[in-house]
Amino acid sequence: MNSHCDRACQRCLDNLCTHKIPVFSTLPYEALESIARRIIHQDVPAGAVFIEAGVKNDRLTIISEGQAKACRYTADGREQILYIYSEGDFLGERDLILAQESPYQVEALTDVKLCQLTAESFHQFIQEHAEISMQIIHSLSRRLSRLEQMIQNMGQRSIEARISTALLDFAEQYGVQQKEGIYVRLPLSREGLASYIGITRETVSRKLSQLETENIIQSIGHKMILIRNQQALKEFSD
Template sequence: MNSLCHYCQHNLCIHRVPIFSALNQEALLSIVPLIQRHRYSKGELILCEGDAVDSLMIINHGSVKAYRITPDGREQILYVFSEGDFFGEANLFGQQKANYSVEALEEVFTCSLTKEKFEILIREYTEIALRIIEELGRRISVMETSLQSMGVRSINARIAALLLEYQDKFSVVTPEGTELHLPLSREGMANSLGIARETLSRKLGQLETKRIIRTLNNKTMLVLQPESLQKLAGYSE
């Protein structure tokens, strides 16, 4: 198996993965032979809710959405994972089945470690297990905050918080402002917020009227006043 790939730019892809960031070069090189690489097309289902999972999947390039289907048939988006994020960890610490589905939002390249190989790694490098526990703790905290906010935070605050989350992960700074490359459609964003698409469109229109954001196209917008989003989200006074 080739230890290099196009998106590594002739460097080990695991260099960019936070759970491996505490390891030295020698340790990283020892991991390379254990990794399997996969490519997925936009819209391809990578993992289906209820499937047996035997690998930790790490995103090397692209982004995916993790979601569940509600009893009334709606798609409930739980996470958007991008480069350096991982999923499929549930079965590595037990015999659980996948508790959400994962779909590629664009062309995606992943690196995977089977449960057996993962167990070998964490026995030798306990730092990896600690980093995974830290990340899972962060996700639980984010999910709890999100669930709480649906009941107590205004729709404007939830939308602002989502845009700020995207700003952290899917943006580039331009002379005009921070350019967001939205990973989800308007429908997907609305689903993740638990609101109707029409409500989201109306609220985004209001932000645009106030010149807080500017829509460039369906997948791109400029954040013109990030401090206003911070205030709307309740992150600043």
């Protein structure tokens, strides 16, 4: 057990998990180290909810390993996935800034290792390093752009367009280019994909089958997709 703590701290001090976060990227090494020392580590098993909707959250959370999803539930009980977080992403900063409860829950999609910073440490660092507010502004701005794009995507009538956009997004983030095309390990099940784009599991299946018939993609098991014709997806997408 002691070895676990050592390993975690070592990971942070060596790799400086803070270093992965764009918001902190302009800080000098000493500052990063000083942040790293205050970081609280937490391991979360796949499927666990580590931030609950409607509960006051006083930590900035960094995904050090694994993936997680942020989601809300609609009136009819269906899940709407808002964000997929991967290694290096951080979350919860807005709750600290606005001192509000988390508006959605965050659930581990795989086993996840978290690094967390208390509200106190976070605010202290903003004060000590005024230059990072500009970084935070940038980061929020990019997130805004992403959401605007997502809204446009969800407003689309055509389901092909919506699925294509999602696949292209995942390809960009998780894809590996090979001769045959781009191999993408999907962070979500079909059900998850459905929640992400706001349709049903069955419709996702049908449209993916159709794309496969047209030789645009190829399913490899449940978790992997090979994009054979990226161009075709781009044309559907816009």
